[in-house]
Amino acid sequence: METQLLHVLYEHASGYSLFRVKEFEELGALLPQVEASVTDLSKFNSIVELVAFSPFKSGTNALDNINSISEGILHEDLRVFIEANVPPKKKKVDSILGVSDSKLGSAISEDPTLKLTCMHIGAIPEILRGIRFHFHSLIKGMTLRSQDKAQLGLGHAYSRAKVKFNINRVDNMIIQSIALLDQLDKDVNTFSMRIREWYSYHFPELYKLVPEQSQYAKVVKIVKARKELNDESIDQMEEVLQDRNVALAILNASKSSMGMDISPIDLLNIEKFASRVIELSEYRKYLVNYLQKKMGQVAPNLTALIGETVGARLISHAGSLTNLAKYPASTIQILGAEKALFRALKSRGNTPKYGLIFHSTFIGRAAAQNKGRISRYLANKCSIASRIDCFSEFPNAIFGEHLRKQVEDRIVFYETGVNPKKNIEIMKIALAEVALLHVKYLKKEKKRKKKEKKIQELPEDADISALTNGDSVLVGEPMEEEEEEKTPKKKRKHKPVEGDEEEVEETTPKKKKKKKVDVEEEVEPEPVTPKKKKKKSKEVVVEEEEEEEKVEAVTPKKKKKKSKEVVEDEEEEEEVEEPITPKKKKKKKSKVQEED
Incomplete structure (x- = not known):
């Protein structure tokens, strides 16, 4: 006859534990004994014995294992723990493993490497209840406080993992919105019927002329006392009803109505109630638009279909x-x-x-x-x-x-x-x-990431609004360096034989735009450059290199005619950017004198 070994697996927030049930013959005979000793630790120790305990490596590892258990999946850590501590089934020994969840039990039984029989009924739930009750006493080094901390930490992590979602694709908001929409439909219908019954004492003919609920409440708010209705109110009713004939019919019906008179206090209450019904109707329209947008984000294909x-x-x-x-x-x-x-x-x-x-x-x-x-x-x-x-x-x-x-x-x-x-x-x-x-979407995402990267790299005093228009954002010297790099490219495209100095005249007004308006009024164009043009010799090949150097050194010449304050500021910029230009200037002056 085969002997049976019963082991019970208990999954705790701190790790996996395995207990062996002593003197196990029949599960039915064990049940009354377990029920009597669940609350008494000394009696319960005579039934179960700790075989092994494997704590989780980290909080992430614990969350991963608990997620697998909740879904009925055999985690690799649990498989290794069972394989190492539970004896396999032999010829004369039947090894049984008690588990709390039937899905987890079936997953363990189906694993070909373990070869175990799992149970989750009979005395197993009572044994697990006793282990849960006395767990901090059965494990060495475990206290009730540390057990509570582990359970609380893992519980919060498990809840956060379950609730974690993309905020743009939340179906919970759709569920609440459609429930609220159904409730609003019921409430608006009930309130509309109430206002019709209430106002029909005063103006019963209006019920047949305006059958739509929201329009009826708006017309009630306009008409108020029917005896005071006149031709001035027709335009207001026409805006609501979109039909002038109906508005005229209401005016005629108010003159010959069979309704009773109503006091001003009652009329005021009806008017307030009508305003509340109108507000609910407007809010329902807003909620429908919100639901459309939300469904377009969460379930666009289902929305397009039905x-x-x-x-x-x-x-x-x-x-x-x-x-x-x-x-x-x-x-x-x-x-x-x-x-x-x-x-x-x-x-x-x-x-x-x-x-x-x-x-x-x-x-x-x-x-x-x-x-x-x-x-x-x-x-x-x-x-x-x-x-x-x-x-x-x-x-x-x-x-x-x-x-x-x-x-x-x-x-x-x-x-x-x-x-x-x-x-x-x-x-x-x-x-x-x-x-x-998808290709278009990836291109847009790429552009968006580039913009975000540029914004992150900006200094604190940079103008971020300029980046959205596609302009350069950096202020001060970096902008000038970029424009200085662009101007030589334009010069290379246009290379006339004798018109190199005309390019100098074209470049100077561009640099004037960067400066203040006061400086532009003081600067006057030099009349010297066209005179040099006439005295040029025909040997242009030698002079072209000299004239290219003149293009770089034109701005310092014109700076001399400006006011003293501007000259001092620009001399400081020259010392930082191009300290070599003054030397070139002297050489050019000597060459021009030799040619003269």
Whole structure:
């Protein structure tokens, strides 16, 4: 007869621990003994014995292991721990491992290297309860305070990891928004009926003339006391109703109304209530726009396929976009009609053909005999769209638009018999469009990162607004250096034989623009340069090199005619930037005298 060895695995916030159950024969006989000794440590020590304890290496390692356990996955650290400490199954010895979670137990049993039988029922939960209660006493060096700290730290880390998300793709806001929208619809309907009943005592004919709820509240606020209504109010009512004939009909009806008179205090309360109903209606419009934008960010393909309202209801009913993406198409088809489904299964009747997707426009457009087919096809496309939205890193609505076209083509096929395109052809076109869009997106991201890098490299006194316009941002000397580098390039493009000094005249006004307006008024162009032109010899090849040096040294000549204050400032700049230019200047003067 085979003997059984029972070991119990306990996952704590500080690490994995393995306990051996003493004198184990039958699990059923052990249960009353365990229940009686759970709260007594001395009795519980006679039942279990610590075999091994493996603490986690770090907080990150602990979080990784706990995430795997919560999902029912056998982590590598846990596999190594079990393999090293739990004896394998032999001919006459059956090794059983007790675990708390059935998913984790099945994952351990399916591992080919361990060859263990796992259990999670019977006395195992009671033994684990006792281990949890006395854990700080069973492990050496563990105190109740250190145990609480480890549990609190890992609990916070686990919660943060679960809540961590991209702020632009949050489906929780969609769930709350659609729930609030449904609540607002109920409240606006209830309040509108109340204001109609209340104001109909005074002006009962208005109910038939203005059937729309929000318009009725606005008209009530304009009309107030019907006897005081006159021709001046017609324009205001026309703005609300968009129909002058209806406004005139209200004016005529107010003169011959059968309603009773109303006191000013009652009228004031009705007016305040009408204002509140108008505010709720306006807020509902704002909430619809917010929901459209949010659905466009979170689930663009699902929105393009069935609309933001139905898509938001599907996400809300599933609990999240990830849960909706995990559902098969058959579940999405009857999502929202669970009561009708179970009632049909119980009574063996016909199961429902559609749930929330019935509110989509496609099922309303389909013929009665094709509604079931279209709902099944639409649920299939919704499943594809939700998976693309959930797991794609580059959200866009291209696939949703093509899926919508497929559903429309299928409706046409059921009505006329025209064969639609194959799914593989449409998906190839969609993939090509997504690839092109992704390339454009990467280019924009590259430009954005360059701008951010430039802004980070700027000095503190730099003008950041200039960077957004594409201009250079640096102030002072760096700008002058950049422009000085640009000017020689322009000179190389234009090289006339005898007009090198004309280029000097073209470059000087550009440098004047950088200076202040006061300096521009004082500077006058030199009349000396054209005179030199006439006295030139025909041997231009030798003089070209000299004239190129003159271009660099022109600005110091003109600086002499400026005021003393400007000269002193510019001499300091010359000492920093080009200290060699004064020497070249002297050489040129001697050469000009020799030529004369």
